[in-house]
Amino acid sequence: xxxxxxxxxxxxxxxxxxxxxxxNFAGYHMKRAFNVVQSDLTKTLKxxxxxxxxxxxxxxxIDNPGLRQSQLADxxxxxxxxxVVIVDELERRELISRDRSEHDRRAYxxxxxxxxxxxxxxxxxxxxxxxxxxxxxxxxxxxxxLIEALQLIQARTTVG
Amino acid sequence: xxxxxxxxxxxxxxxxxxxxxxxNFAGYHMKRAFNVVQSDLTKTLKxxxxxxxxxxxxxxxIDNPGLRQSQLADxxxxxxxxxVVIVDELERRELISRDRSEHDRRAYxxxxxxxxxxxxxxxxxxxxxxxxxxxxxxxxxxxxxLIEALQLIQARTTVG
DNA sequence: GAAATTAGATATGAAAAATAACAATGATAC
DNA sequence: GTATCATTGTTATTTTTCATATCTAATTTC
Numbered sequence: 494x495x496x497x498x499x500x501x502x503x504x505x506x507x508x509x510x511x512x513x514x515x516x517n518f519a520g521y522h523m524k525r526a527f528n529v530v531q532s533d534l535t536k537t538l539k540x541x542x543x544x545x546x547x548x549x550x551x552x553x554x555i556d557n558p559g560l561r562q563s564q565l566a567d568x569x570x571x572x573x574x575x576x577v578v579i580v581d582e583l584e585r586r587e588l589i590s591r592d593r594s595e596h597d598r599r600a601y602x603x604x605x606x607x608x609x610x611x612x613x614x615x616x617x618x619x620x621x622x623x624x625x626x627x628x629x630x631x632x633x634x635x636x637x638x639l640i641e642a643l644q645l646i647q648a649r650t651t652v653g
Numbered sequence: 654x655x656x657x658x659x660x661x662x663x664x665x666x667x668x669x670x671x672x673x674x675x676x677n678f679a680g681y682h683m684k685r686a687f688n689v690v691q692s693d694l695t696k697t698l699k700x701x702x703x704x705x706x707x708x709x710x711x712x713x714x715i716d717n718p719g720l721r722q723s724q725l726a727d728x729x730x731x732x733x734x735x736x737v738v739i740v741d742e743l744e745r746r747e748l749i750s751r752d753r754s755e756h757d758r759r760a761y762x763x764x765x766x767x768x769x770x771x772x773x774x775x776x777x778x779x780x781x782x783x784x785x786x787x788x789x790x791x792x793x794x795x796x797x798x799l800i801e802a803l804q805l806i807q808a809r810t811t812v813g
Numbered sequence: 814g815a816a817a818t819t820a821g822a823t824a825t826g827a828a829a830a831a832t833a834a835c836a837a838t839g840a841t842a843c
Numbered sequence: 844g845t846a847t848c849a850t851t852g853t854t855a856t857t858t859t860t861c862a863t864a865t866c867t868a869a870t871t872t873c
Contacts (some may be wrong), residue, residue: 510720513710515775519784519800520690521709526803527687528730530680549681552674557720560670561719565822568670568687572862577822599820599869617674624679627809631802640679642791642799643686649787650689706829723851735830737853759838801870 529626535553537623541616542586546571548620551613554589555605561594562601588612690787695730697783701776702746706731708780710739712775715765721754722761748772 501528515521531545538548544568553568554560566576580603583589588609594600605613675681691705698708706729713728715718726736740763743749748769754760765773788796 498656510713511716512713512728514716515709518780519788519796519803520687520694520780522800522803522807523683523687523690524705526806527680527683529807530683531868532810534680549675553670553672556671556674564670568672570685573821574863580821594820597820597870599867601821603829620678620680626832627806628679629809630805633800635680635798638795638798639802640682641677642795643682645790646686646787647682647689649789650692721851731829732831733852734832734854740852754851756837757851761852 516565528624533627534620538616541612543612544617546579547582548613548616550576551583551588551605551609552617554583554603555610555613558604559594559602560604562603565603565610583609669763691782693787694780697779698776701779703770703772703776706739707742708737708776711743711748711765711769714743714763714782715773717768718762718808719754724765725763743769 512521534545536545541548542552549569550565553565557564562576562580563573565580569576573588580589580591580601584591587606590604590606591601592604594602618622672681694705698704703711709729710725713725717724722736722740723733725740726733729736740749740751740761744751747766750764750766751761752764754762756801792801
């Protein structure tokens with residue numbers, strides 16, 4: 494692994510850009526790795542006309558029938574106003590249903606439709622392939638260790 | 654580690670939001686962990702009046718005296734027009750100098766000033782503390798494994 | 814029943830990022 | 844040498860994303 498973030502075009506002044514200081518930070522590697530994942534995932538979801546947020550929302554709704562928009566917004570760490578447009582889109586495409594909750598008529602009860610579940614299944618398969626591609630070279634233990642480390646970092650939020 | 658992304662407010666319909674499907678994806682954990690890192694890093698850099706992008710740019714300039722804006726943009730994976738405003742800010746605050754290159758009078762030769770290097774040193778110390786906080790609970794090997802895995806994922810980009 | 818709270822929607826604004834087009838300079842082809 | 848082409852940085856513009864404030868209808872609290 495060379496000590497460079499990218500190649501330079503010019504022969505003068507600076508040949509390669511050194512990121513030696515940044516390399517010391519795990520956050521730097523997380524950002525760069527996530528950029529790659531996000532970019533590839535976006536391409537992976539394109540054929541299904543899904544974006545990262547709509548894909549995530551669809552899965553959570555299917556896994557949690559009767560979910561409310563505000564619960565979904567909380568789970569996805571986005572603001573309620575921004576959730577509206579995502580749910581709007583999923584409903585317009587008839588991937589989810591949006592019925593008034595029986596117990597609380599302010600709230601919606603979100604559920605995946607058959608079409609939504611079918612599209613989601615296909616998308617999940619594609620995302621699994623995408624991950625297999627990106628994680629190629631990491632054995633099972635390494636992936637488990639990666640996820641464990643990421644979960645630990647994430648847990649730092651609720652604690653401190 | 655419970656199988657929930659967040660707690661619900663209502664006793665009806667759904668009590669907890671299950672993210673069991675998403676938990677299977679490393680990308681999901683990367684996104685959530687990175688959100689925590691980014692949020693904490695933003696707070697960490699606030700006292701120095703630095704954002705993630707200005708902090709990164711400042712470090713790269715200091716580590717690579719004579720750097721050009723386009724090289725910096727390449728290294729940071731941002732578009733050249735967006736680099737302009739970042740360099741503008743660093744120059745306005747006199748954290749960097751921006752002289753015409755001797756060899757190519759179209760380009761600028763970017764260098765850190767004394768004030769820039771001093772501010773950067775302080776910021777780096779704060780970021781080191783921030784990382785120590787977030788990585789607390791991971792031993793040295795775990796951190797090394799994390800970074801190794803992230804580097805491998807990142808390398809998938811240039812290859813495929 | 815009045816006041817406070819909550820779910821969702823709307824409108825708006827701020828920040829980040831991408832695209833197109835331009836002037837100045839440099840490199841290349843002939 | 845000159846014409847053509849490519850590159851550096853800039854400007855202008857747009858899109859996208861994300862956050863805030865406010866509104867309604869419904870619910871809860873007292």
